Amino acid sequence: MADLRSTIAGIRSPNPFWLASAPPTDKLTNVVRAFQAGWGGVVWKTLGEDPPVVNVSSRYGAHLDNERKLIGLNNIELISDRPLEVNLQEIIQVKRDWPDRAMVVSLMARIEEEAWAGLARRIAATGAVDGLELNLGCPHGMCERGMGSAIGQVPEMVEQVTRWVKNATNLPVIVKLTPNITNILWSAEAAKRGGADAVSLINTVNSIVAVDLDAMAPTPVVDGKGSHGGYCGPAVKPIALNMVAEIARNPDTAGLPVSGIGGVTNWRDAAEFLALGATNVQVCTAAMTFGFKIVEDMISGLSNWMDDKGYANLDQLSGRAVRNVVNWNDLNMNFSTKAVIDPALCIDCGRCHIVCEDTSHQAIRIDQGEGRRIFTVVNEECVGCNLCSHVCPVPDCITMQPEENGLPPMTWPNDPRNPMRAAAAE
Amino acid sequence: MTLNADIPASPYADLTPPLTAVQALAESNRCLFCYDAACVRACPTGIDIPSFIRSIATGNLKGAATTILSDNIMGGTCARVCPTETLCEQACVRNTAEERPVAIGRLQRHATDHLFARKGPHPFARAASTGKRVAVVGAGPAGLSCAHRLATLGHEVTVYEAKPKSGGLNEYGLAPYKMADDFAQREVAFILEIGGITIEHGRRLGADLSLETLRAEFDAVFLGVGLGGNNLLNIPGEERDGVENATAFIERVRQATPDAPVAVGRSVVVIGGGNTAIDAAIQAKRLGAEDVTLVYRRGRGQMGATAWEQELAQTNGVVLKTFAAPVAIDAQGITLERTRLEDGKLVSTGERYSLPAAMILKAVGQTLAREALDGLTIAGGKIVIDDDHRASLDTVYAGGDCVASGEDLTVQSVQDGKLAALAIHRHLTA
CATH class of the missing domain: 3.50.50.60 (FAD/NAD(P)-binding domain)
Known part of the structure; x- marks a missing residue:
């Protein structure tokens, strides 16, 4: 059995699956249920200064596919709407009952040192908290009050707030980054300069998730109106993976621990975040879609896969794919791969043909076989784009097979076809 | 899907109920939207099946129904009675990997029922009069x-x-x-x-x-x-009371009202191997006959009724007797002779037996x-x-x-x- 014990910024947990700061970690009842289910830790839903915020009725919108599978969730909920002291007392009790689980508390305040430092000190004073997470990312509501993403979008403020909180307590500080920026490295580097022990990302993506075509308003609809909200769930995973990888392979931020967030729905998603440099992962939408029990398969799936691959612990896995994330200019121009269709697995749906014919390279030929069509890749036309293999409904029916061409690796900067190279040579 | 024969059901109720909205959603999403789809080629009216199913999946039921009816104005009936298991659903590529086709017929009914239930304008318009x-x-x-x-x-x-x-x-x-x-x-x-x-x-x-x-x-x-016209058996006793063409029986059943259903005998024998024979047999059973036997002079493989129809009859309590050729009808019932196939030709074995029958329905082809x-x-x-x-x-x-x-x-x-x-x-x- 692979060792799934995890440590990030000195914070230990029995497994790398934490619940992110969000509705599932809003209060004792939920968090206890999560720990009973097996979650390794939680980031308690963001605490602010009293008086607590007031939330609106109707808070979530969903991006559903045709089968009503939830592929994205959007929320316009604010931070914890319960008094600070109530939250702190519950945190103390949960930590007393579940000492082996990571208890990190998210906080958010005005852009004033005493607001951040005072809140951090009150949380630290519980003695029940393993770390703090700075919410610099909510793209709705709080940002209109100068908080959340209004801070996270300004690198100087990220650095300043991080430093304030670092100076206020001895607790590890995780800075949660917003994806609603042009370059994630600016805010990651700012967090590091401010003394962050780790960063977590991504917070939610600013979004209008859907329009209610009867109400003619964005969803969720609040008395006929809607607002932009924070988008999360499986659909944002690709955005998160890229940002995690950018931080992991950037020399200035390499080594800064990352807690990966964004659409983690199963163990495979978690393994991908870890491979790109994350130390652990945080989950919200998957739990809000299926309940807490999904952590069982996350744990056993990751463990079984690590056993199969020979990874004894998370350190051996973390960051294993980072060196293979490169710029386009570092790709091998001489590499060639072609689609190959296995006629034994083909069910004769024709989708590979029509997408290649209509939208790509006209590289899949149809021949009439006995009672069925035979689809064959025309190698001369195939550019190895993969589209056919992605639309094929049968696993492994269309595979991409690299072509031996005997050519040495060559990047675009060295490619004779590159006009800039020719210009540089002159 | 089929009713247990032990459970009395209204003889006039749907044997295959309509899909619920949830079922239609799940089933429509199984369609792969094939290119030049095999199901379309298998449909005698060439309904654009992938397109109408996609319209169901996107919530465009009126569009789905219009697609169906533009190729087949009786798409509603065909959704109910087509032997889809030998047409579109047999061709469905979902058979290949999963051995379960998309339920095209039931989806077609879902879409057309929607159009029939709403009081909207007719989906088609007449061209200007030609005077012809x-x-x-x-x-x-x-x-x-x-x-x-x-x-x-x-x-x-x-x-x-x-x-x-x-x-x-x-x-x-x-x-x-x-x-x-x-x-x-x-x-x-x-x-x-x-x-x-x-x-x-x-x-x-x-x-x-x-x-x-x-x-x-x-x-x-x-x-x-x-x-x-109806084919004759050309056997003694064919003109007796209680012997009727299956088509006439079904016609009587169809024109009766649920409060005064057609009376059937305690034991019914249906002669024939086509879908009409199956319809008559199942209907007789559902009307309360104690024993319904369908006799056919050849084997199951030679029946005109599809395997699905044959199974439907069995799950509705009809006994199928094959290689049984009728030779005479009398007051007690019917006498049959065992047959067998010899080099593809039907021959008699000379062995005879009788089945009691208060009602005998003939479904041996129309002319x-x-x-x-x-x-x-x-x-x-x-x-x-x-x-x-x-x-x-x-x-x-x-x-x-x-x-x-x-x-x-x-x-x-x-x-x-x-x-x-x-x-x-x-x-x-x-």
């Missing part, structure tokens, strides 16, 4: 399909129908468990909504109507007369009633037509069960009527 007049003989699937297409193209159509109701076999020949809730009449009303179609009931070719007169009075004539078809070339018991559905007399076209265009199925008749209408239109507007 066409006579259609027979208000069955072929005739109504032809009439509808002609009317849509701007022609004036008069339909002559011998029976008091329109719909042909949809009304008189299909078991009520397939066509619950008076669907045939609702569909006829929908078809007539297009306008330009007049139906005269009680008008039978050969009685008060002659082909010659029709040819003289109309620009073209379409014959969709079906198969009016063309030739009396009023003077002047038309007939071969193999069918009206001979060319590729344009033209019969051997000028301006006379034919389609449906009375021609040899394909299998004797509702869907084939609808296609015949549609193609004949297009040919007539080309002829009239040339």
Whole structure:
């Protein structure tokens, strides 16, 4: 059995699956249920200064596919709407009952040192908290009050707030980054300069998730109106993976621990975040879609896969794919791969043909076989784009097979076809 | 899907219930939206199946129904009665990997039921009047399909129908468990909504109507007369009370009302191996017969009824006896002779046995009633037509069960009527 014990910024947990700061970690009842289910830790839903915020009725919108599978969730909920002291007392009790689980508390305040430092000190004073997470990312509501993403979008403020909180307590500080920026490295580097022990990302993506075509308003609809909200769930995973990888392979931020967030729905998603440099992962939408029990398969799936691959612990896995994330200019121009269709697995749906014919390279030929069509890749036309293999409904029916061409690796900067190279040579 | 034979069910209730919205959503999402799809090629009317199923999945039910009905105006009936297991669903590529096709027939019903339930405008509009007049003989699937297409193209159509109701076999020949809730009449009303179609009931070719007169009075004539006659067993006792053609039995059942259902005997024997035999047997069982036995002189593999229909009969409590040829009928029941196949030929073994039967239903094939078809070339018991559905007399076209265009199925008749209408239109507007 692979060792799934995890440590990030000195914070230990029995497994790398934490619940992110969000509705599932809003209060004792939920968090206890999560720990009973097996979650390794939680980031308690963001605490602010009293008086607590007031939330609106109707808070979530969903991006559903045709089968009503939830592929994205959007929320316009604010931070914890319960008094600070109530939250702190519950945190103390949960930590007393579940000492082996990571208890990190998210906080958010005005852009004033005493607001951040005072809140951090009150949380630290519980003695029940393993770390703090700075919410610099909510793209709705709080940002209109100068908080959340209004801070996270300004690198100087990220650095300043991080430093304030670092100076206020001895607790590890995780800075949660917003994806609603042009370059994630600016805010990651700012967090590091401010003394962050780790960063977590991504917070939610600013979004209008859907329009209610009867109400003619964005969803969720609040008395006929809607607002932009924070988008999360499986659909944002690709955005998160890229940002995690950018931080992991950037020399200035390499080594800064990352807690990966964004659409983690199963163990495979978690393994991908870890491979790109994350130390652990945080989950919200998957739990809000299926309940807490999904952590069982996350744990056993990751463990079984690590056993199969020979990874004894998370350190051996973390960051294993980072060196293979490169710029386009570092790709091998001489590499060639072609689609190959296995006629034994083909069910004769024709989708590979029509997408290649209509939208790509006209590289899949149809021949009439006995009672069925035979689809064959025309190698001369195939550019190895993969589209056919992605639309094929049968696993492994269309595979991409690299072509031996005997050519040495060559990047675009060295490619004779590159006009800039020719210009540089002159 | 099928009812347990032990559970008494209304003989007039749907045997295959409509899909719920949730089922339709799940099932429509199983469709792969194949390119040049095999299911479309397998449908005699060429319904664009992937497109209508995609419309169901996106919540565009009216669009789905319009797609179906534009190729097959009786898409509602076909959704209920087509042997999809040998047509579209047999061709579905989901069979290959999963051995379970998309439930195309039930999805088609989901879409068409939606259109029929709403009180919206008719999805099709008539073209400007051409001033041409066409006579259609027979208000069955072929005739109504032809009439509808002609009317849509701007022609004036008069339909002559011998029976008091329109719909042909949809009304008189299909078991009520397939066509619950008076669907045939609702569909006829929908078809007539297009306008330009007049139906005269009680008008039978050969009685008060002659082909010659029709040819003289109309620009073209379409014959969709079906198969009016029934084959005989030619065995002693065939004329006894309690012996009836299965088609006549189904017609009586269909025209009875649920509060006064047709009485059936305690033990019923149905003779034949086609879908009519299956319909009659299941219907007899559902009407309360204690024992229903379907006897067929050949094996299961030679039956006209599909394997699915055979299984349906069995799960509804019908006993199938194969290699049993009827030899005589008497007051107690029927005497059968065991047969077997020898080099593909049916031979008798000489061994006989009897089954008690209070009611014997014959479903051994139907024949063309030739009396009023003077002047038309007939071969193999069918009206001979060319590729344009033209019969051997000028301006006379034919389609449906009375021609040899394909299998004797509702869907084939609808296609015949549609193609004949297009040919007539080309002829009239040339």
